Amino acid sequence: MNMHKIAYSVFIAFVASLLTLVSVSALSSSERDAADDEGLDPITLGELAEHDAAESCWKAIHGRVYDITDYVSNHPTDPAVILEWCGREATEGWDNKRPGVPHSARAEGMLEAYLVGRLVDEAGEPVEPEAAARSDEARNGEAADEPALLSPAEDERLHRALxxxxxxxxxxxxxxxxxxxxxxxxxxxxxxxxxxxxxxxxxxxxxxxxxxxxxxxxxxxxxxxxxxxxxxxxxxxxxxxxxxxxxxxxxxxxxxxxxxxxxxxxxxxxxxxxxxxxxxxx
Ligand code: HEM
Incomplete structure (x- = not known):
């Protein structure tokens, strides 16, 4: 084998391993099969909402519920940033640690250790993050039929970004x-x-x-x-x-x-x- 062929094979092996890495991370939580979660304890939004403080902080992220109470003080931001999401459907915060920037694969891997169950509605069916966030708002007394577009004076995500x-x-x-x-x-x-x-x-x-x-x-x-x-x-x-x-x-x-x-x-x-x-x- 001449040097060109060796270099070419090394290059192909490198690209192949990169592709494997990319597809493994793409198969993370968002691509998970709902059947994988059937063995997990069902947890309703109501139960989730009972753990909304630093003493007991649970979060629903991509359909799974995590008890991250012990992790809060290790998180690399002011605790207020992540305490805000306790007791709630927190996928939006997780996928936007900064607007448009999700957590890293390393952070994703850490979640596993805090897994306590899967999020279900009152009928025991899995809940989509968007639907859960909506009923979260309704529970907090915010009108479910609010106009889809918030005024700039009310859009909290915009404010945090600014x-x-x-x-x-x-x-x-x-x-x-x-x-x-x-x-x-x-x-x-x-x-x-x-x-x-x-x-x-x-x-x-x-x-x-x-x-x-x-x-x-x-x-x-x-x-x-x-x-x-x-x-x-x-x-x-x-x-x-x-x-x-x-x-x-x-x-x-x-x-x-x-x-x-x-x-x-x-x-x-x-x-x-x-x-x-x-x-x-x-
Ligand atoms: C859902 C609410 C959460 C919000 C709003 C949030 C927000 C943030 C922010 C603002 C940063 C630092 C900025 C940056 O790296 O660019 C960060 C980093 C990080 N967070 Fe969170 N976080 C949340 C939940 C969690 C949870 C539950 C864990 C782990 C169990 C976690 C693990 C990490 C790690 C390891 C980093 C370092 C950077 C990375 O690996 O992505 N976070 N998060």
Missing amino acids: LGLPLDGRYRGVFGDGGEMQVNVQFDLRDGRLSNVSYRHLAYRGVDYRTLDDDEDLYPVWVQHQQLAEALEDQPLTAIFALYEPERLAEDLDGYSGATLRGNKVHSAFRDALNRGVYSWP
Whole structure:
């Protein structure tokens, strides 16, 4: 055999082993035959929902149920990222650890050790992930007949994709327009939740809202902005998208102040703060 033939055979062997690897991983959970699961304990969505916390965290992924309680503290992210999916159909989170990016084959292999059963409906039939996610929502009181398209203010997956996983710490950010700084916010992030939300500055056309007396016309606007800050307290970071609909967070004191409430400016100042990164460590 000359050198060319040897090199060619080595190349073919390499390609063949690659193809084997690819087809083995393609045969993973998503391609599994339902008959493989018949010996597993049937677990209903109701039973799954009882294990929705760090003390006992079960997840349904591609039709199987896993008790990952012991794994939570080993997961390479902030625990909140994976605790959010306890007690639920979690295929969507599993297949999108980052939007569009599934877990690795190594992670897939780890799941096996936590397997406790297969997901079934009340009649004992296997449940498709999409159907399970829908009835999960219905169980949580979300209307099953909600429009298929969420508004940008409500799409949690979009929010997570936009915000990423910012570090814990104190943040400061501003919104300015027409040469004037109008909003300067400060807040703390702890485990992805907001606290100590305050305004270091809030002004429009030269009026400093923070110094208004309670008998002044614009005073209600200041009160409403404080209500926005209070409404965000102890909420997950994605709650800042609710600022696009400030009337849901603050009481409409009167028509005038309602029209002057500028949740989108406050939102913009939050996003500026996140872009700048941590201002000081907790
Ligand atoms: C369903 C909820 C889950 C979500 C939302 C989630 C999310 C994430 C994220 C954001 C990362 C890090 C980012 C990255 O690698 O690019 C990650 C990595 C990882 N996760 Fe999860 N995870 C979940 C469940 C699990 C479970 C149940 C296990 C194992 C039993 C697991 C095992 C791993 C491993 C080993 C990595 C390292 C990267 C990889 O191998 O893909 N995750 N996950």
